[in-house]
Amino acid sequence: MSTILIISEQSTRAHNLKTILSFLGEQCTLVPFSQAISSLKSQVSFNAVIIDVESPELTDDVVSKFPAQPFVVIGNEHNDTDFRANVVGQLTDPVTYPMLTQMLHRCQEYVRKRPASQGHASHTKLFRSLVGKSDEIQNVRHLIEQVSVSDANVLVLGESGTGKEVIARNLHFLSNRKDGPFIPVNCGAIPAELLESELFGHEKGAFTGAINSRKGRFELAEGGTLFLDEIGDMPLQMQVKLLRVLQERLYERVGGNKPIKCDVRIVAATHRELEEMIKEGSFREDLYYRLNVFPIESPALRDRKEDIPLLLQELVSRIERENEATIRFTENAINSLVEHQWPGNVRELSNLVERLMILFPNQVVDVNDLPAKYQYTNGDNFEPDYPEELLEREALLALFGDNDEENNDQDVNYTVNTDSNPDDTAAADAITINSALPSDGMNLKEYLSELEISMINQALDQQDGVVARAAEILGMRRTTLVEKMRKYGIVRD
Known part of the structure; x- marks a missing residue:
């Protein structure tokens, strides 16, 4: 199947273009204007359509009939021509390699960002708890889809409460390891002297109290995903041992000398600035680059405020299933919540919804019902006049x-x-x-x-x-x- 369609009556120009594109590894089809519309209809979409602009009226007629298809016009420069939105750029003779690759990239971006392709309705349903329609959360979904099919290490960055573990779970759910276990470990919650045993396990008698052998989190996550949360809190001596596992794919239990093979996908997360920690000497640079193969930034809630109404709906539904009670919000209440800066991010919003569910079960919440620090607009100050x-x-x-x-x-x-x-x-x-x-x-x-x-x-x-x-x-x-x-x-x- 051809990836690029060239529409031109200039045979020399068309063949020169085809030669350059073939050198780039692209498959091309050359057609005259008389076959342009039928060719475009015969294939769902081309990566790019390069169309001659010698006859602007004819060119505009073809372009207007296929608004989802990106076009690149070629010919003498036409500054006075009002091109349509799906014309992403213009080539002039002589066509150069850098110029052509730049136009192909624009076509690629047009296809990727056009509204019909942003929805991904069949894929979006697969995401769990990644609620929202903002560009920031759409980008996170896109990155997850791209990296989930590989075994590359992923580093999820973002403030506390933004849902970094939710991203990690979606990575696992969409990966080839989804049938394997997902094992989370909070590196900041485990004392430094116990972290090695927790990650790699220990043999019987390895230390006082080790009355039996015990599997570590790496062993439990075999064939699946190990989520290392708050990796920035991991002690330096453990960072060295983790680096060895990532490099050699081998580890040993505490007190043991038998190497154990490791088939685990690593997803790490932190709210800390690891690059600053490297400068301070509290985080190893070589470990950072091992983990930071594919970074994903978890956006703060204040940067995607348009998602707050959808998040409220999701949080209420979730609590509703657990408590058999519900609440609703007036438009003024939602507008007021959108104005808040949310330093605690989605976790803060979740806690607020749970608190309001306790205070106002099965009721409608207005601005005046919100805690004072969330009141940014005036509510309906209705004072009932009782008989x-x-x-x-x-x-x-x-x-x-x-x-x-x-x-x-x-x-x-x-x-x-x-x-x-x-x-x-x-x-x-x-x-x-x-x-x-x-x-x-x-x-x-x-x-x-x-x-x-x-x-x-x-x-x-x-x-x-x-x-x-x-x-x-x-x-x-x-x-x-x-x-x-x-x-x-x-x-x-």
């Missing part, structure tokens, strides 16, 4: 508590009697409240609290301090009265 009778009922409920359990489902009627009748015992014991509001106002909450304390003390005095009987005359459960006494610090012997 007066509801406010009065709620105030009385706060004052006297609920009725007995058997009456919880019934309406509770509270009668405030302002008339004193000495002939009526019930009326004599009724609560008398001064309904006149002071001219300078009052704190209703404090007033109700003082009234509640007074009524509780009176009830306890009447019943000789017996809480159960005091609760009965106050029309509440004993446990409710005990809680109120604890709240107000009321103590009776």
Whole structure:
């Protein structure tokens, strides 16, 4: 199948082009303008189409019919010609080797970056937890696809919380080693004196407490991928031993002398600046170049803020499956979260979603519900205007508590009697409240609290301090009265 199509009526020019392209290893097809459209339709896509521009109208007609195909025009320089977007460049006679290779590279970039090829719908579904549509995350996916088919060592760089292990797991999942184990090791979490045994294993009796032989992480990862997280925290003496394994593909258990072959793909990650560490002498330069065969930069969340709505959806779905609860975000809340700088990256966002799930289960979260440091926009400051009778009922409920359990489902009627009748015992014991509001106002909450304390003390005095009987005359459960006494610090012997 031809990779380059040359459309020209100039036979000499066309054959010269074909000679140069053949030297580059490209397969070419020469056609006149009369066969141009049929040739372009016969093949899904050419790597490049070089088309003669001697007749601009005819050239434009062909180019306009195939917007996904990159074209390079050739002929005398036409500064006044308004070329279409898929014309990536222009060649002039005489065509030189550097000029031609530059145009071919432009065609290659056009094919790689055009919208139809960026989606990779059939491939994107394979990625696990690499959520987003930003250019930064798209580039990470592209690099993973490129390197996953090889066994080259990969170094994942990026700030803490950006998902470096997620990248490593996707590398393993898309590689030929996907049926093998994926073994992660945090080099910064294991004490230096135990790291060698952890990586390479040990023989029985190698040190005090080694009562049995034990496989190391290299041995456990055989045929798969070993992920060395926080490689920048690895002690220098271990860096030397790791370098030997990478060079010779052999290692020995601690206390053993039998070489063990190593068939493991190494993916390392760090948030540290390894090149600065090399200058300081805390990281070996030769190990750095062994690990840094194929670097992948894990982008910070502040550099791909357009992915935050998709990340929120993914995080909510994940927590939803675990907790059987969900939350939703208003547009203002999402816009506010996009404004945050996210020093903790995706890990910080995940923690925030989990916190909000606990605070507002099955609710809609607005800006005002977010912690103060995430509030960058004004929310909907809606203040409900409750009916007066509801406010009065709620105030009385706060004052006297609920009725007995058997009456919880019934309406509770509270009668405030302002008339004193000495002939009526019930009326004599009724609560008398001064309904006149002071001219300078009052704190209703404090007033109700003082009234509640007074009524509780009176009830306890009447019943000789017996809480159960005091609760009965106050029309509440004993446990409710005990809680109120604890709240107000009321103590009776």
